[in-house]
Amino acid sequence: MTPDEMKVRDYILKIYDGDVTKCMHCGKCSASCPAYGEMDIKPHQFPSYVAHGEIAALMDSKTIWECLGCSACVERCPRGVKPGKLIDGVRQAVIRQRGGSHLYPEQIPAMVDPETPQQLLVSVLRRERK
Amino acid sequence: MGEITQYSYFPGCTLKTKAKDLDRYARSCAEKLGAELVEPENWQCCGGVYPMGSDEIGNKLSSVRALNDAREHGRELVTVCSACYHVIKRVNDDMANVPDIQKRANNYAEFDEPYTGETKVLHYLELLRDRIGFDKVKEAVTKPLAGKKIGAFYGCLLLRPSNILQFDDPENPSIMEDFISALGATPVRYQMRNECCGGYRRMENPELAQKLVGKIFTDARNAGCEELITACPLCWYNLNSYEGPDKLPVRYMTEVLAEALGILDEKPEAAELDGVSCGCMQDAGKEA
Ligand code: SF4
Ligand code: SF4
Ligand code: SF4
Ligand code: SF4
Numbered sequence: 102m103t104p105d106e107m108k109v110r111d112y113i114l115k116i117y118d119g120d121v122t123k124c125m126h127c128g129k130c131s132a133s134c135p136a137y138g139e140m141d142i143k144p145h146q147f148p149s150y151v152a153h154g155e156i157a158a159l160m161d162s163k164t165i166w167e168c169l170g171c172s173a174c175v176e177r178c179p180r181g182v183k184p185g186k187l188i189d190g191v192r193q194a195v196i197r198q199r200g201g202s203h204l205y206p207e208q209i210p211a212m213v214d215p216e217t218p219q220q221l222l223v224s225v226l227r228r229e230r231k
Numbered sequence: 232m233g234e235i236t237q238y239s240y241f242p243g244c245t246l247k248t249k250a251k252d253l254d255r256y257a258r259s260c261a262e263k264l265g266a267e268l269v270e271p272e273n274w275q276c277c278g279g280v281y282p283m284g285s286d287e288i289g290n291k292l293s294s295v296r297a298l299n300d301a302r303e304h305g306r307e308l309v310t311v312c313s314a315c316y317h318v319i320k321r322v323n324d325d326m327a328n329v330p331d332i333q334k335r336a337n338n339y340a341e342f343d344e345p346y347t348g349e350t351k352v353l354h355y356l357e358l359l360r361d362r363i364g365f366d367k368v369k370e371a372v373t374k375p376l377a378g379k380k381i382g383a384f385y386g387c388l389l390l391r392p393s394n395i396l397q398f399d400d401p402e403n404p405s406i407m408e409d410f411i412s413a414l415g416a417t418p419v420r421y422q423m424r425n426e427c428c429g430g431y432r433r434m435e436n437p438e439l440a441q442k443l444v445g446k447i448f449t450d451a452r453n454a455g456c457e458e459l460i461t462a463c464p465l466c467w468y469n470l471n472s473y474e475g476p477d478k479l480p481v482r483y484m485t486e487v488l489a490e491a492l493g494i495l496d497e498k499p500e501a502a503e504l505d506g507v508s509c510g511c512m513q514d515a516g517k518e519a
Binding site: 115116135139167171172173190193209217220222224 | 243244245248249250276278279280283284285286312314387390391392393401402426427429430431432433434435436439443464465467468471472
Protein backbone atom coordinates (compact mmCIF):
# COMPACT_ATOMS: atom_id res chain seq x y z
CA MET A 102 0.00 0.00 0.00
CA THR A 103 1.39 3.40 -0.93
CA PRO A 104 1.22 6.13 1.72
CA ASP A 105 -1.42 7.78 -0.42
CA GLU A 106 -3.50 4.63 -0.52
CA MET A 107 -3.15 4.32 3.23
CA LYS A 108 -4.49 7.80 3.71
CA VAL A 109 -7.42 7.20 1.38
CA ARG A 110 -8.16 3.89 3.06
CA ASP A 111 -8.44 5.59 6.44
CA TYR A 112 -10.68 8.16 4.88
CA ILE A 113 -12.92 5.49 3.31
CA LEU A 114 -13.09 3.57 6.58
CA LYS A 115 -14.16 6.73 8.35
CA ILE A 116 -17.00 7.44 5.93
CA TYR A 117 -17.97 3.76 5.85
CA ASP A 118 -18.03 3.32 9.60
CA GLY A 119 -18.18 -0.50 9.58
CA ASP A 120 -15.94 -3.54 10.00
CA VAL A 121 -14.54 -5.12 6.83
CA THR A 122 -12.81 -7.90 8.77
CA LYS A 123 -16.15 -9.47 9.62
CA CYS A 124 -16.62 -10.54 5.99
CA MET A 125 -16.50 -14.31 5.52
CA HIS A 126 -16.60 -14.20 1.69
CA CYS A 127 -19.86 -16.08 1.54
CA GLY A 128 -20.91 -14.17 -1.58
CA LYS A 129 -24.48 -13.58 -0.48
CA CYS A 130 -24.12 -9.88 -1.25
CA SER A 131 -22.98 -10.54 -4.80
CA ALA A 132 -25.73 -13.11 -5.27
CA SER A 133 -28.28 -10.48 -4.23
CA CYS A 134 -26.86 -7.70 -6.35
CA PRO A 135 -28.97 -6.62 -9.34
CA ALA A 136 -25.97 -4.88 -10.92
CA TYR A 137 -23.58 -7.81 -10.46
CA GLY A 138 -23.16 -8.41 -14.19
CA GLU A 139 -22.03 -4.82 -14.75
CA MET A 140 -19.35 -4.86 -12.09
CA ASP A 141 -15.66 -5.63 -12.49
CA ILE A 142 -14.85 -5.97 -8.79
CA LYS A 143 -17.81 -7.71 -7.16
CA PRO A 144 -19.48 -6.62 -3.90
CA HIS A 145 -18.14 -9.60 -1.92
CA GLN A 146 -14.60 -8.64 -2.96
CA PHE A 147 -14.78 -5.10 -1.65
CA PRO A 148 -14.19 -5.87 2.03
CA SER A 149 -11.03 -7.86 1.35
CA TYR A 150 -9.68 -5.31 -1.13
CA VAL A 151 -10.03 -2.70 1.58
CA ALA A 152 -8.55 -4.98 4.22
CA HIS A 153 -5.55 -5.65 1.96
CA GLY A 154 -5.15 -2.03 1.01
CA GLU A 155 -5.84 -2.43 -2.68
CA ILE A 156 -7.51 0.93 -2.77
CA ALA A 157 -6.45 2.27 -6.16
CA ALA A 158 -8.09 -0.68 -7.90
CA LEU A 159 -11.37 0.01 -6.12
CA MET A 160 -11.22 3.69 -6.97
CA ASP A 161 -10.72 2.86 -10.64
CA SER A 162 -13.41 0.19 -10.67
CA LYS A 163 -16.58 0.31 -12.73
CA THR A 164 -18.42 -1.04 -9.71
CA ILE A 165 -18.59 2.23 -7.81
CA TRP A 166 -20.62 3.78 -10.64
CA GLU A 167 -22.76 0.73 -11.38
CA CYS A 168 -23.91 0.11 -7.80
CA LEU A 169 -27.57 1.07 -7.51
CA GLY A 170 -27.51 1.82 -3.81
CA CYS A 171 -30.43 -0.55 -3.34
CA SER A 172 -29.14 -2.02 -0.06
CA ALA A 173 -30.07 -5.58 -0.98
CA CYS A 174 -26.53 -6.59 0.02
CA VAL A 175 -26.70 -4.58 3.23
CA GLU A 176 -29.97 -6.22 4.18
CA ARG A 177 -28.88 -9.75 3.35
CA CYS A 178 -25.27 -9.87 4.57
CA PRO A 179 -25.24 -12.35 7.45
CA ARG A 180 -22.32 -10.56 9.12
CA GLY A 181 -23.48 -6.96 9.07
CA VAL A 182 -20.65 -5.84 6.78
CA LYS A 183 -22.74 -3.40 4.70
CA PRO A 184 -20.87 -3.85 1.42
CA GLY A 185 -23.10 -1.30 -0.33
CA LYS A 186 -22.07 1.32 2.17
CA LEU A 187 -18.44 0.46 1.60
CA ILE A 188 -18.86 0.83 -2.16
CA ASP A 189 -20.52 4.17 -1.54
CA GLY A 190 -17.61 5.19 0.67
CA VAL A 191 -15.14 4.48 -2.13
CA ARG A 192 -17.26 6.43 -4.59
CA GLN A 193 -17.38 9.37 -2.24
CA ALA A 194 -13.64 9.23 -1.73
CA VAL A 195 -13.20 9.41 -5.50
CA ILE A 196 -15.60 12.29 -5.90
CA ARG A 197 -14.30 14.27 -2.98
CA GLN A 198 -10.60 13.56 -3.14
CA ARG A 199 -9.98 13.56 -6.82
CA GLY A 200 -12.18 16.61 -6.93
CA GLY A 201 -13.66 14.85 -9.86
CA SER A 202 -17.13 14.31 -11.13
CA HIS A 203 -18.36 11.31 -12.97
CA LEU A 204 -21.11 13.13 -14.76
CA TYR A 205 -21.02 16.56 -16.33
CA PRO A 206 -24.05 18.79 -16.92
CA GLU A 207 -23.29 18.89 -20.66
CA GLN A 208 -23.88 15.15 -20.85
CA ILE A 209 -27.32 15.31 -19.29
CA PRO A 210 -29.57 16.56 -22.12
CA ALA A 211 -28.81 13.47 -24.18
CA MET A 212 -29.80 11.22 -21.27
CA VAL A 213 -33.19 12.65 -20.42
CA ASP A 214 -36.60 12.68 -22.05
CA PRO A 215 -39.74 14.69 -21.28
CA GLU A 216 -40.82 12.20 -18.64
CA THR A 217 -37.55 11.96 -16.70
CA PRO A 218 -38.45 12.64 -13.06
CA GLN A 219 -36.54 15.27 -11.07
CA GLN A 220 -35.85 12.59 -8.54
CA LEU A 221 -33.57 10.85 -11.02
CA LEU A 222 -31.62 13.98 -11.92
CA VAL A 223 -31.24 15.04 -8.33
CA SER A 224 -30.15 11.59 -7.27
CA VAL A 225 -27.65 11.06 -10.02
CA LEU A 226 -26.08 14.45 -9.47
CA ARG A 227 -25.86 13.88 -5.78
CA ARG A 228 -24.28 10.49 -6.25
CA GLU A 229 -21.84 11.37 -8.96
CA ARG A 230 -20.74 14.94 -8.53
CA LYS A 231 -18.79 16.82 -5.96
CA MET B 232 -66.29 10.45 8.79
CA GLY B 233 -65.31 12.00 12.11
CA GLU B 234 -62.99 14.90 12.72
CA ILE B 235 -60.20 15.98 10.44
CA THR B 236 -56.66 15.27 11.58
CA GLN B 237 -53.83 17.41 10.27
CA TYR B 238 -50.53 16.02 9.11
CA SER B 239 -47.48 17.79 7.78
CA TYR B 240 -46.95 16.68 4.23
CA PHE B 241 -43.66 16.66 2.36
CA PRO B 242 -44.56 16.25 -1.31
CA GLY B 243 -41.05 16.38 -2.70
CA CYS B 244 -39.86 17.91 -5.91
CA THR B 245 -41.01 15.21 -8.29
CA LEU B 246 -44.58 15.28 -7.05
CA LYS B 247 -44.60 18.97 -7.85
CA THR B 248 -43.59 18.41 -11.43
CA LYS B 249 -43.58 15.06 -13.21
CA ALA B 250 -45.62 13.08 -10.73
CA LYS B 251 -48.50 15.50 -10.16
CA ASP B 252 -51.07 12.71 -10.18
CA LEU B 253 -49.33 10.98 -7.34
CA ASP B 254 -49.56 14.24 -5.39
CA ARG B 255 -53.04 15.51 -6.13
CA TYR B 256 -54.69 12.15 -5.57
CA ALA B 257 -52.76 11.77 -2.33
CA ARG B 258 -54.32 15.01 -1.15
CA SER B 259 -57.85 14.50 -2.42
CA CYS B 260 -58.04 10.92 -1.14
CA ALA B 261 -56.68 11.92 2.27
CA GLU B 262 -59.30 14.64 2.46
CA LYS B 263 -62.03 12.19 1.65
CA LEU B 264 -60.71 9.92 4.38
CA GLY B 265 -60.62 12.62 7.04
CA ALA B 266 -56.96 13.62 6.97
CA GLU B 267 -55.65 17.01 5.93
CA LEU B 268 -52.19 17.14 4.44
CA VAL B 269 -50.57 20.46 5.25
CA GLU B 270 -47.55 21.40 3.22
CA PRO B 271 -44.88 23.28 5.16
CA GLU B 272 -43.77 26.60 3.68
CA ASN B 273 -40.48 26.70 1.87
CA TRP B 274 -39.58 23.07 2.11
CA GLN B 275 -36.58 22.04 0.08
CA CYS B 276 -35.92 18.97 -1.99
CA CYS B 277 -34.66 16.11 0.13
CA GLY B 278 -31.96 15.25 -2.39
CA GLY B 279 -33.38 11.95 -3.54
CA VAL B 280 -30.62 9.77 -2.13
CA TYR B 281 -29.67 9.40 1.51
CA PRO B 282 -26.13 10.68 1.98
CA MET B 283 -24.55 7.50 3.29
CA GLY B 284 -21.22 8.95 4.33
CA SER B 285 -21.14 9.00 8.11
CA ASP B 286 -19.64 12.50 8.01
CA GLU B 287 -22.27 14.18 5.83
CA ILE B 288 -24.33 17.00 7.28
CA GLY B 289 -25.09 19.60 4.61
CA ASN B 290 -27.07 17.24 2.44
CA LYS B 291 -29.25 16.24 5.36
CA LEU B 292 -30.36 19.70 6.38
CA SER B 293 -33.41 20.00 4.13
CA SER B 294 -34.82 16.87 5.75
CA VAL B 295 -33.96 18.16 9.22
CA ARG B 296 -35.79 21.41 8.53
CA ALA B 297 -38.91 19.60 7.34
CA LEU B 298 -38.79 17.35 10.41
CA ASN B 299 -38.38 20.29 12.75
CA ASP B 300 -41.19 22.20 11.07
CA ALA B 301 -43.51 19.26 11.70
CA ARG B 302 -42.41 19.14 15.32
CA GLU B 303 -43.10 22.85 15.77
CA HIS B 304 -46.63 22.30 14.54
CA GLY B 305 -47.06 19.19 16.66
CA ARG B 306 -47.78 17.05 13.62
CA GLU B 307 -46.58 13.81 12.14
CA LEU B 308 -44.80 14.06 8.78
CA VAL B 309 -46.29 12.23 5.81
CA THR B 310 -44.56 11.54 2.51
CA VAL B 311 -45.69 9.65 -0.57
CA CYS B 312 -42.56 9.47 -2.69
CA SER B 313 -40.60 6.39 -1.63
CA ALA B 314 -37.34 8.27 -1.96
CA CYS B 315 -38.45 11.13 0.29
CA TYR B 316 -39.64 8.64 2.85
CA HIS B 317 -36.36 6.79 2.71
CA VAL B 318 -34.18 9.89 2.98
CA ILE B 319 -36.19 11.70 5.65
CA LYS B 320 -36.67 8.62 7.80
CA ARG B 321 -32.96 7.82 7.75
CA VAL B 322 -32.01 11.40 8.54
CA ASN B 323 -34.50 11.32 11.40
CA ASP B 324 -32.81 8.23 12.75
CA ASP B 325 -29.45 10.02 12.56
CA MET B 326 -30.90 12.97 14.45
CA ALA B 327 -32.24 10.67 17.16
CA ASN B 328 -29.32 8.29 17.50
CA VAL B 329 -26.07 9.68 16.11
CA PRO B 330 -24.80 12.32 18.55
CA ASP B 331 -22.19 13.72 16.16
CA ILE B 332 -24.72 14.35 13.38
CA GLN B 333 -27.30 15.58 15.84
CA LYS B 334 -24.88 18.13 17.25
CA ARG B 335 -23.47 19.39 13.99
CA ALA B 336 -26.82 19.59 12.19
CA ASN B 337 -28.28 21.57 15.07
CA ASN B 338 -25.32 23.91 15.06
CA TYR B 339 -26.05 24.69 11.45
CA ALA B 340 -29.79 24.89 11.70
CA GLU B 341 -30.10 27.11 14.78
CA PHE B 342 -33.63 26.08 15.73
CA ASP B 343 -35.16 27.51 18.88
CA GLU B 344 -34.73 24.12 20.43
CA PRO B 345 -32.33 21.43 19.18
CA TYR B 346 -34.08 18.83 17.03
CA THR B 347 -33.44 15.30 18.22
CA GLY B 348 -35.66 13.08 16.13
CA GLU B 349 -39.01 13.77 17.82
CA THR B 350 -41.14 13.77 14.66
CA LYS B 351 -42.80 10.57 13.54
CA VAL B 352 -42.33 9.98 9.81
CA LEU B 353 -45.16 8.17 8.06
CA HIS B 354 -45.43 6.88 4.56
CA TYR B 355 -48.83 7.50 2.99
CA LEU B 356 -49.50 3.76 3.18
CA GLU B 357 -48.84 3.88 6.93
CA LEU B 358 -51.18 6.84 7.20
CA LEU B 359 -53.86 4.71 5.55
CA ARG B 360 -53.18 1.61 7.61
CA ASP B 361 -52.20 2.93 11.04
CA ARG B 362 -53.98 6.27 11.35
CA ILE B 363 -57.05 6.09 9.12
CA GLY B 364 -57.26 2.28 9.08
CA PHE B 365 -57.66 0.00 6.07
CA ASP B 366 -61.13 -0.90 7.35
CA LYS B 367 -62.16 2.75 7.06
CA VAL B 368 -60.60 2.92 3.61
CA LYS B 369 -62.64 -0.10 2.66
CA GLU B 370 -65.83 1.52 3.93
CA ALA B 371 -65.13 4.62 1.86
CA VAL B 372 -64.68 2.68 -1.37
CA THR B 373 -67.52 3.42 -3.76
CA LYS B 374 -66.15 1.70 -6.85
CA PRO B 375 -64.50 -1.51 -5.71
CA LEU B 376 -61.83 -2.72 -8.10
CA ALA B 377 -63.36 -6.18 -8.03
CA GLY B 378 -61.76 -8.76 -10.25
CA LYS B 379 -58.57 -6.78 -10.84
CA LYS B 380 -55.36 -8.67 -10.20
CA ILE B 381 -52.89 -6.08 -8.99
CA GLY B 382 -49.26 -6.59 -8.08
CA ALA B 383 -47.52 -4.28 -5.62
CA PHE B 384 -44.11 -3.06 -6.70
CA TYR B 385 -42.24 -2.06 -3.55
CA GLY B 386 -38.81 -1.60 -5.06
CA CYS B 387 -35.93 -0.99 -2.74
CA LEU B 388 -36.27 2.35 -1.03
CA LEU B 389 -39.35 1.72 1.10
CA LEU B 390 -37.97 -1.43 2.66
CA ARG B 391 -34.23 -1.21 3.16
CA PRO B 392 -32.29 -0.99 5.37
CA SER B 393 -35.08 -2.50 7.41
CA ASN B 394 -33.54 -1.88 10.82
CA ILE B 395 -33.97 1.85 10.24
CA LEU B 396 -36.94 2.08 7.90
CA GLN B 397 -39.03 -0.41 9.88
CA PHE B 398 -41.65 -0.18 7.18
CA ASP B 399 -42.50 -3.82 6.66
CA ASP B 400 -40.90 -7.26 6.44
CA PRO B 401 -38.12 -6.48 3.93
CA GLU B 402 -38.25 -9.88 2.25
CA ASN B 403 -41.97 -10.55 2.42
CA PRO B 404 -43.83 -7.25 2.72
CA SER B 405 -47.62 -7.10 2.87
CA ILE B 406 -48.76 -3.50 3.43
CA MET B 407 -49.42 -2.80 -0.25
CA GLU B 408 -51.19 -6.12 -0.70
CA ASP B 409 -53.46 -5.24 2.24
CA PHE B 410 -54.04 -1.87 0.61
CA ILE B 411 -55.01 -3.56 -2.66
CA SER B 412 -57.42 -5.84 -0.80
CA ALA B 413 -59.02 -2.85 0.91
CA LEU B 414 -59.84 -1.45 -2.53
CA GLY B 415 -61.66 -4.63 -3.44
CA ALA B 416 -59.02 -5.89 -5.88
CA THR B 417 -57.01 -9.10 -5.67
CA PRO B 418 -53.38 -8.65 -4.65
CA VAL B 419 -50.92 -10.88 -6.47
CA ARG B 420 -47.61 -11.63 -4.79
CA TYR B 421 -44.57 -12.16 -6.99
CA GLN B 422 -40.96 -12.63 -6.03
CA MET B 423 -39.35 -9.58 -7.60
CA ARG B 424 -41.63 -7.09 -5.90
CA ASN B 425 -38.96 -6.00 -3.43
CA GLU B 426 -36.04 -5.93 -5.85
CA CYS B 427 -34.48 -2.78 -7.20
CA CYS B 428 -35.60 -1.78 -10.69
CA GLY B 429 -32.29 -0.13 -11.53
CA GLY B 430 -33.89 3.30 -11.69
CA TYR B 431 -30.73 5.13 -10.68
CA ARG B 432 -28.86 3.82 -13.70
CA ARG B 433 -31.66 4.69 -16.10
CA MET B 434 -29.77 7.72 -17.44
CA GLU B 435 -26.31 6.30 -17.84
CA ASN B 436 -26.92 2.60 -18.27
CA PRO B 437 -30.42 2.27 -19.68
CA GLU B 438 -29.67 -1.26 -20.89
CA LEU B 439 -29.22 -2.42 -17.31
CA ALA B 440 -32.37 -0.64 -16.18
CA GLN B 441 -34.37 -2.20 -19.02
CA LYS B 442 -33.02 -5.64 -18.25
CA LEU B 443 -33.99 -5.42 -14.58
CA VAL B 444 -37.44 -4.06 -15.39
CA GLY B 445 -37.95 -6.87 -17.90
CA LYS B 446 -37.24 -9.44 -15.19
CA ILE B 447 -39.73 -7.75 -12.87
CA PHE B 448 -42.48 -7.71 -15.52
CA THR B 449 -41.90 -11.32 -16.52
CA ASP B 450 -42.04 -12.45 -12.91
CA ALA B 451 -45.16 -10.37 -12.23
CA ARG B 452 -46.91 -11.58 -15.35
CA ASN B 453 -46.10 -15.22 -14.66
CA ALA B 454 -47.57 -14.82 -11.18
CA GLY B 455 -50.81 -13.52 -12.70
CA CYS B 456 -50.59 -9.75 -12.27
CA GLU B 457 -52.60 -7.63 -14.70
CA GLU B 458 -51.15 -4.35 -13.53
CA LEU B 459 -48.64 -3.03 -11.01
CA ILE B 460 -48.81 -0.16 -8.55
CA THR B 461 -45.96 1.87 -7.08
CA ALA B 462 -45.40 4.81 -4.74
CA CYS B 463 -42.11 5.85 -6.31
CA PRO B 464 -41.95 8.28 -9.25
CA LEU B 465 -38.67 6.78 -10.33
CA CYS B 466 -40.03 3.24 -10.35
CA TRP B 467 -43.03 4.56 -12.27
CA TYR B 468 -40.85 6.19 -14.88
CA ASN B 469 -38.40 3.35 -15.17
CA LEU B 470 -41.08 0.69 -15.41
CA ASN B 471 -43.29 2.66 -17.77
CA SER B 472 -40.47 3.47 -20.14
CA TYR B 473 -39.70 -0.21 -20.66
CA GLU B 474 -40.04 -1.44 -24.21
CA GLY B 475 -40.13 -5.19 -24.40
CA PRO B 476 -42.09 -8.35 -23.78
CA ASP B 477 -44.32 -8.93 -20.75
CA LYS B 478 -44.87 -5.24 -20.08
CA LEU B 479 -47.76 -4.46 -17.73
CA PRO B 480 -49.53 -1.18 -16.98
CA VAL B 481 -48.00 0.58 -13.97
CA ARG B 482 -49.96 3.13 -11.97
CA TYR B 483 -49.44 5.27 -8.92
CA MET B 484 -50.96 3.83 -5.78
CA THR B 485 -52.83 7.06 -5.08
CA GLU B 486 -54.40 7.02 -8.53
CA VAL B 487 -55.75 3.54 -7.92
CA LEU B 488 -57.01 4.66 -4.52
CA ALA B 489 -58.77 7.63 -6.12
CA GLU B 490 -60.40 5.31 -8.61
CA ALA B 491 -61.78 3.10 -5.85
CA LEU B 492 -62.95 6.11 -3.86
CA GLY B 493 -64.77 7.35 -6.92
CA ILE B 494 -62.84 10.60 -7.25
CA LEU B 495 -60.55 9.78 -10.14
CA ASP B 496 -62.03 12.33 -12.48
CA GLU B 497 -62.19 15.24 -10.14
CA LYS B 498 -59.12 17.22 -11.01
CA PRO B 499 -58.21 19.61 -8.20
CA GLU B 500 -55.76 22.30 -9.28
CA ALA B 501 -52.27 20.92 -8.99
CA ALA B 502 -50.33 22.98 -6.49
CA GLU B 503 -47.86 25.41 -7.96
CA LEU B 504 -44.14 25.16 -7.72
CA ASP B 505 -43.80 28.61 -6.13
CA GLY B 506 -41.67 28.79 -3.04
CA VAL B 507 -40.23 25.37 -3.55
CA SER B 508 -36.57 25.04 -4.15
CA CYS B 509 -35.70 21.86 -5.84
CA GLY B 510 -32.12 20.86 -5.58
CA CYS B 511 -31.96 19.30 -9.01
CA MET B 512 -29.64 21.59 -10.83
CA GLN B 513 -28.76 24.56 -8.70
CA ASP B 514 -27.11 22.52 -5.99
CA ALA B 515 -24.86 20.65 -8.36
CA GLY B 516 -21.29 21.54 -7.74
CA LYS B 517 -21.68 23.02 -4.29
CA GLU B 518 -22.21 19.97 -2.17
CA ALA B 519 -20.07 19.52 0.88
S1 SF4 C 1 -19.97 -8.77 2.76
FE1 SF4 C 1 -21.38 -10.08 3.88
S2 SF4 C 1 -22.59 -11.09 2.33
FE2 SF4 C 1 -20.82 -10.23 1.31
S3 SF4 C 1 -19.34 -11.88 1.28
FE3 SF4 C 1 -18.92 -10.70 3.09
S4 SF4 C 1 -20.08 -11.67 4.71
FE4 SF4 C 1 -20.89 -12.46 2.79
S1 SF4 D 1 -26.30 -1.67 -2.94
FE1 SF4 D 1 -25.03 -1.83 -4.77
S2 SF4 D 1 -23.73 -3.57 -4.36
FE2 SF4 D 1 -25.40 -3.71 -2.91
S3 SF4 D 1 -26.86 -5.04 -3.90
FE3 SF4 D 1 -27.46 -2.93 -4.41
S4 SF4 D 1 -26.43 -2.53 -6.34
FE4 SF4 D 1 -25.47 -4.33 -5.48
S1 SF4 E 1 -38.83 13.34 -5.40
FE1 SF4 E 1 -37.23 14.01 -4.75
S2 SF4 E 1 -35.75 14.70 -4.16
FE2 SF4 E 1 -37.41 14.91 -4.72
S3 SF4 E 1 -38.46 14.97 -3.02
FE3 SF4 E 1 -38.83 12.74 -3.52
S4 SF4 E 1 -36.97 12.15 -3.45
FE4 SF4 E 1 -36.88 14.07 -2.55
S1 SF4 F 1 -36.79 3.42 -8.66
FE1 SF4 F 1 -35.91 1.44 -8.54
S2 SF4 F 1 -34.31 2.19 -7.46
FE2 SF4 F 1 -36.06 3.35 -6.90
S3 SF4 F 1 -37.10 2.70 -5.27
FE3 SF4 F 1 -37.82 2.34 -7.12
S4 SF4 F 1 -36.87 0.25 -7.13
FE4 SF4 F 1 -35.57 1.27 -5.96
